[in-house]
Amino acid sequence: MxxxxxxxxxxxxxxxxxxxxxxxxxxxxxxxxxxxxxxxxxxxxxxxxxxxxxxxGFVDAHSHLEYSVFRGLCDDLSFSYWKMQLTRKSSKLSDEDWFYSAKLGALEAISSGITSIADSTNTGASLKAAKEAGLRGIIFHEVVGMDNSKVDETISEAKKFVSSWQAEASGTNLEIGVSPYSVYAVSPPLFQAVSHWAREEGLKVCFHLAGSLDECEFVKYGSSSLATLYLEQMGWSDFLWQPMGVSPVKYVEQWDALESGKVMVVHCVQVSDADIDILKKYDVSVVHCPKCSAKLGMGIAPLEKLLRQNLKVGMGMDSPASNNTLDMFDEMRVGLLLQRGFEEKVDGFSAEKFIGLATLGGAQVLGIDSEVGSLEKSKKAxxxxxxxxxxxxxxxxxxxxxxxxxxxxxxxxxxxxxxxxxxxxxxxSILDKKDVLSKAEPIRTKLKS
Ligand SMILES: [Zn+2]
The missing domain is CATH 2.30.40.10 (Urease, subunit C, domain 1)
Structure with a gap:
């Protein structure tokens, strides 16, 4: 053709x-x-x-397809309160609800020109939806836990999930990775154990890092609403959180979390020059999510510094729960304008540059740039x-x-x-739009109650 x-x-x-x-x-x-x-x-x-x-096709280097039905339900909240609202409402959904929510995300992704995703999922619904939809990319199994006495148990459970998901993804364009969710949801020994496991098995790793000031205060001083309200909501108040006195990036480095060799981190808004040096030292890839970071009041990532260090950077849209649409055109536009406003200059951020980040840059972050991300002879169509x-x-x-x-x-x-x-x-050609949209409505009714 x-x-x-x-x-x-x-x-x-x-x-x-x-x-x-x-x-x-x-x-x-x-x-x-x-x-x-x-x-x-x-x-x-x-x-x-x-x-x-x-x-x-665009590479959405960070998504949560299964959060699509939360669109417009968690607006106008700061990061920590947004996260708590999302967690509270999530308990209302059944397995089938999660599946249709993820299918809604897949539907939007495909019609928005996204052909590859790097999706983090707790339920596995994204794997089923992405597989059915025919998308390419990586599905990350989320690991959470603050109870140090349950690290072995959590890893053993996660291994079972990853193995069964790998079997489910066999013969598709999808591979399975592991995601220790974030510093406020994963204890230090669990972070370390996931990293060691990933290194042994050659698994790709993704986690949220240095997004909000609340996260920085949580790690450094053991304060902010993440240390109080969020831990309480998760039932983790009894586990002693030892303030680390360092930045989130330095903290994860201390617990070997950057060592597996195939790590991508999402957000990197609250990073110092020293943090960026650490990311460079471990060749960590960064996912830039400008709309989500701005909407939740997290800030503006120092993209120019990240790129100057030659870090691999791609564009991510997180999810409709925080970003409301999976529109990469909007993401590029907002991302470019924010950087020009932030840096108070026009040089260095062209339209062409952002298109590169949203395609080949994302493919490099996912480690699939030999197959996709540009139009070249022998690459995948x-x-x-x-x-x-x-x-x-x-x-x-x-x-x-x-x-x-x-x-x-x-x-x-x-x-x-x-x-x-x-x-x-x-x-x-594959997904049934009418069916998915009709299923999304009753889920929304359930979430509003
Ligand atoms: Zn995310």
């Missing part, structure tokens, strides 16, 4: 005007000018997207088409400008993963 559009954005080279991509099976065969490829592949069926951009013909976009002379400054998730008209079309012009 030969896909043609006004612009092709390979990421690893400049945009190609009147470009095309040739697909063979699940891979990309060639990328270039339409006229040249038409001559080289005269028998290929041509699909013309017209005034559109063909580009690699994970790509999307974005309509740029609307009044608010026209006229277009720079596709990167159009994508970051004007486009939104509704402009995605085509999503393909591994050569399979998952979405085209409002129609899903």
């Amino acid at each position: 030969l896909l043609k559009a006004k612009w092709v954005l390979p990421i690893v080279q400049k945009p190609i005007e009147d470009g095309a991509v040739v697909i063979g099976g699940d891979k990309i065969k060639s990328v270039g000018k339409f006229e040249e490829l038409k001559e080289k592949y005269p028998t290929e069926k041509i699909k013309d997207f017209g005034q559109a951009v063909l580009m690699p 994970d790509l999307i088409a974005v309509d740029i013909s609307r009044t608010y976009q026209s006229p277009v002379s720079d596709p990167c400008s159009a994508l970051v400054y004007t486009a939104n998730q509704e402009d995605v008209i085509f999503t393909m993963v591994g050569g399979k079309v998952l979405y085209e012009k409002g129609k899903y």
